[in-house]
Amino acid sequence: MRAVVDKDACIGCGLCIATEPEVFEMDDDGKAVSVADTTEENKDSVEACIEGCPTEAIHSEM
Template identity: 55%
Template sequence: MKAIVDKDTCIGCGLCPAISPEVFDMQDDGKAGVIVDEVPSGSEDSAKEAESSCPVNAISVE
């Protein structure tokens, strides 16, 4: 399972790293980023929750 952040859409609200810090963090550009190549086992639910919580739908988890 992979997580992707669309940097053009991201508004840097910080919800995704608050929900799933093992997958997302805030980057130097003020926007969210993915910090893993694959979503770790056991973190799938929080990654999907971050995806559904994003106010601008900038996250996809596949």
């Protein structure tokens, strides 16, 4: 599974980066971007990012 960030919806709040810094980073525009696949070890925290995103900008793809 890979988390995908909709850059048009992202407000750059940083919640996902604070929750799972191995998967999410900020780009040069101050928006979150997914930089790694979801693993069994970080699956729960990535799902928390998806559910907790205040603008629902994160979703998952297989």
